[in-house]
Amino acid sequence: MKKVMVGMSGGVDSSVAAMMLRDMGYEVMGVTLKLFSDEDISEAQKEGKTCCALSDVEDARSVAYRLGFEHIVFNFKDNFREYVMKQFADSYLCGRTPNPCIECNRHVKFDKMLRRAMELGYDYIATGHYAVNEYDEDKGRYLLKRPADRSKDQTYVLYALTQEQLSYTLFPLGGLEKKQVREKAESAGLVNSQKPDSQDICFVPDGDYAAFIRRFTGCDTPCGSFVDMDGKVLGEHKGIINYTIGQRKGLGIALGHPAYVVKKDIAANTVTLGLESDLYTKSLIADDFNLISVEKLEAPMRVTAKTRYSQKEQPALVSYLGNGEYMVEFDEPQRAVTSGQAVVIYDGDIVVGGGTIK
Known part of the structure; x- marks a missing residue:
């Protein structure tokens, strides 16, 4: 057995x-x-x-x-x-x-x-x-x-x-x-038959990532500048860990129009705000890649890909650049592609592989 x-x-x-x-x-x-x-x-x-x-x-x-x-x-x-x-x-x-x-x-x-x-x-x-x-x-x-x-x-x-x-x-x-x-x-009479699915990150059940990071590391990121797409200072942010790409709510700044987090620059300690249209990009580079359905990528491959868990896969072309890096070029621009998240590529129902967005 x-x-x-x-x-x-x-x-x-x-x-x-x-x-x-x-x-x-x-x-x-x-x-x-x-x-x-x-x-x-x-x-x-x-x-x-x-x-x-x-x-x-x-x-x-x-x-x-x-x-x-x-x-x-x-x-x-x-x-x-x-x-x-x-x-x-x-x-x-x-x-x-x-x-x-x-x-x-x-x-x-x-x-x-x-x-x-x-x-x-x-x-x-x-x-x-x-x-x-x-x-x-x-x-x-x-x-x-x-x-x-x-x-x-x-x-x-x-x-x-x-x-x-x-x-x-x-x-x-x-x-x-x-x-x-x-x-x-x-x-089968199991005690958890109607138990709701867990929705949160297990070690941040209240959803406050910044507070967890402060508690866990003892570090806090200092205040810095919100800037526009041209680098013009718009106001002060509360620390770079409080923001994610694509975020609109909770920015604490009024610009007279909807503003979104488009970029974070740790070295300059700036958070770039822009319009929703500024969030879209057609390509990304990923590393720390793992291939499942093939041993290696011999040539550029037509795939579908997604950059978030809940996203629907989108048509794309994946190519190996060398040095462990892969480029994924989408047929249509994708919203809020975020470094640190995963890009996962598919051939129909089969997972070709995936990596970490740089």
Whole structure:
């Protein structure tokens, strides 16, 4: 009997994933990852709103008990703090806008948890992500594909998975709609069948990124100048970590017309404001690239691409520039392309790969 370690967040998706694997005949163990301590998020901690709150551990344990398999908790706080929380704070301080879910998948769930599973003699790990993982005999490669429920597609945050990691990973929910998952949970009497999905970054449950960065690093960015597209000073900003590209609300400045954050310059400590039309660009350069469906990009390739989790993929051309850098040129200008975010490229339903926008 094959053994699988299932990452269980306490939510309905990972619970149903574990149940499905049990029903397929796998020997299942549920694992909840303790990723941070209360002091790491201070007063922002809101019980029940984060993915490793006490109630979530209890929900995961309750499901495992009901389904008849073992459940344990792994303490990965140090790993999470170093590779996710610190990276998140450092990126913001450098003027970038990171995606911590991608780094958590890259360094914690599909690295640290996978290695622990292998050490304990498990054949696979599994999660409740909505994605499809298939082996292509002709290509001799594992392919990451979009799931049946396009509205829940999570391939954007999984683009960093390597061939080795994919070879040990199962995504049981890839062929299901979210409605079907909840129905399965309800039929089985699982305690979390109607539990709402988590919407927030787990370690910033109140959504105040700047306050988290100040608490976590002890650093604050000084006030500086708002400038227009020509460099003319418009007023004073409250510190560069308080702003993201495309932001319109909460700027604290009245210009007589809608203004948007178009650029952040750490060296000059300026935030450039412009019109919405100034937010659009047709190309980007990305590095830290991971290719899944191909070993390397031999020639420019027609793809679809997206630069945000919730964005619809857009037609584009991707080219390798050398030195680990790739250029993505869109057919139509894209709004608020942001350094630090990921660009993920697709060939139909197949994830070609992705990287970090420079």
